[in-house]
Amino acid sequence: MEIVRSLAPGIAQRPAVLTMGKFDGLHLGHRQLIGTAVRRARELGFVSAALTWDPHPNLVLRPDSPPQLLTSLEEKIDLIAALGPDLLIVAPFTEATKTTSAAAYMAQICAALPLRELWVGEDFAMGRGRSGDVPSLMTIGRDLGFAVGAVSKVMLGGEPVSSSRVRGLLAAGDVEGAAAMLGRPFGLRGTVVPGDQRGRLIGFPTANLQIRPEHVLPADGVYACRIALDGASLPAVTNVGVRPTFDGLRRTVEAHLLDWGGDLYGRALQVTFLHRLRGEQRFSGVDALVAQIRRDADAARELLGAV
Incomplete structure (x- = not known):
């Protein structure tokens, strides 16, 4: 997949089938939409293309209430690439973009590539004042x-799949429900940074992950996870929260890799959340906490098949 980061004229020469959207989370609806564009392009012998924006348009449209994102741009690019389009356009979304009419923006796209078909969701709208709905387009x-x-919404549980529904499920700690809508388990990427070393002192060293502040986190609690490391998928127990037993104030993501030892500082890890084991709790002391962590580790081993 070729990636371009502008709508400069002539980025593609062959006729193209395009889809576009925010694609936050790359849920089942997004996957169906991109899959439709890829399939149609192959049938016609055209270039298949997807367009998304950076930053997320809501960061520019509503700066006072920025969205919590399900995927970073890097995660989104990887997920789109797996769906097989020939071209991904990561177009800048600026103050000028939000005042551009749908007709003017589509003229920019047509100058960038020979557009023959555009596929969007049935409720898609773009351009100044969201005037570019399907009939207008x-x-x-x-x-x-x-x-x-126009591609119809994907329905699940009698309601349409949407990024906002996924966020709601994650806010409730329902990572399995979120996975059903995403078509894959929810995950995070983060860099391992030094923490307070408490996990190591009590016999359960953790990788303290630095997560971008705009990225959604699941509800505070303890989760059975898998961590991608050097081509392997390693079982882990991950705590999301403020660590109330130690009077923490800042939300953190800390992963304890089961039956593994080594130095992870500075490493970028992908953490996939598979099961919620429990909510975050305050314990009477370190001994009670350690006993619970042992129970969490045993439960995670069983759930993850790591016994």
Whole structure:
């Protein structure tokens, strides 16, 4: 997959089928949309392309209430690449972008690549005032030479799959429900940074992950996870929260790799959340905490098949 980071004229020469969206989380609906564009391009012998924006448009449109993101840009790029488009356009979203009309923005896209088909979600809207809905895009397409197709929402549990529903499930600690909507387990990427060393002192060393502040975290609690490291998938117990037994104030993500030892400082880890073991608790002392951590580790081994 080729990645371009602008809408400069001539980024593609062959006719193209394009889909576009925020694609936060790359949930089942997004996967269906991108898959449709890829399939149509292959049927027609055209270039398949996806367009998303950086930063997330809501960071520019509503700076006073920025969104909590399900995926970083790097995660989003990797997930889109796995779906097989030929081209990914990561277009800048600026103050100028938010005042650009849908017709003017689509004219920019058509100058960048020979657009023949555009596929969007049935409730998609773009451009100044969100005026570029599906009927408006069809009118614009007749003028600019492309057809527009709308993909229906993916339904799960009688309701449409959406990024906001995924966020709600994660806020409740329901990582398994979130996984059903994402089509894969929810994960985080973070760099291991020095912590307060308490885990090591009580016999359960943890990797303290530095997570970007705009990234969604699941509800405070303890989770059975897998961590990608050097091509292996290692079982782990991960705590999300403020560590109330030690009067913590700042939310942290700390992962204890089961039956593994080594130095992880400075390493970038991918943590995949598979099961919630319990909520975060305050214990009467270190001994009670250690006993519970042992129970958590045993439960995680059983759930993860790491016995």
